[in-house]
Amino acid sequence: MDIAEVAAQSGVAPSALRYYEKIDLIRSTGRNGLRRQYDPDVLHRLALISMGKTAGFALDEIAAMFRLTPTLELPRAEIAARAAALEEEIARLETLARMMRHVASCPEENHMDCPRFRTMLRASQRAQTRS
Known part of the structure; x- marks a missing residue:
């Protein structure tokens, strides 16, 4: 999925997606020209980020949770x-x-x-x- 498709399906702005990638909340799988490409599972991760933000967790807290294990076992x-x-x-x-x-x-x-x-x-x- 390219960045525009991820943005459309998730409701997350492309600028936020790039920022999330910068702080290691999500990862792109590569590029198609200048457009970042993402695995479809990124939508699940974005939904978890949104839920965490709504619950009052800061992005750095969410990033720390995601770094705990590669399988995303939340604390x-x-x-x-x-x-x-x-x-x-x-x-x-x-x-x-x-x-x-x-x-x-x-x-x-x-x-x-x-x-x-x-x-x-x-x-x-x-x-x-x-x-």
């Missing part, structure tokens, strides 16, 4: 820890969204007169002091 403990951190963040954001929905629809003119709002406010303050 399960590190990934499990990141998943746990994402779950904690999701729970925090869901709580924040519930609080904001209540603030937006609270029947009290003054939010401080609302017992539910005050309870949520105290819970939010406690959560911030734990962080």
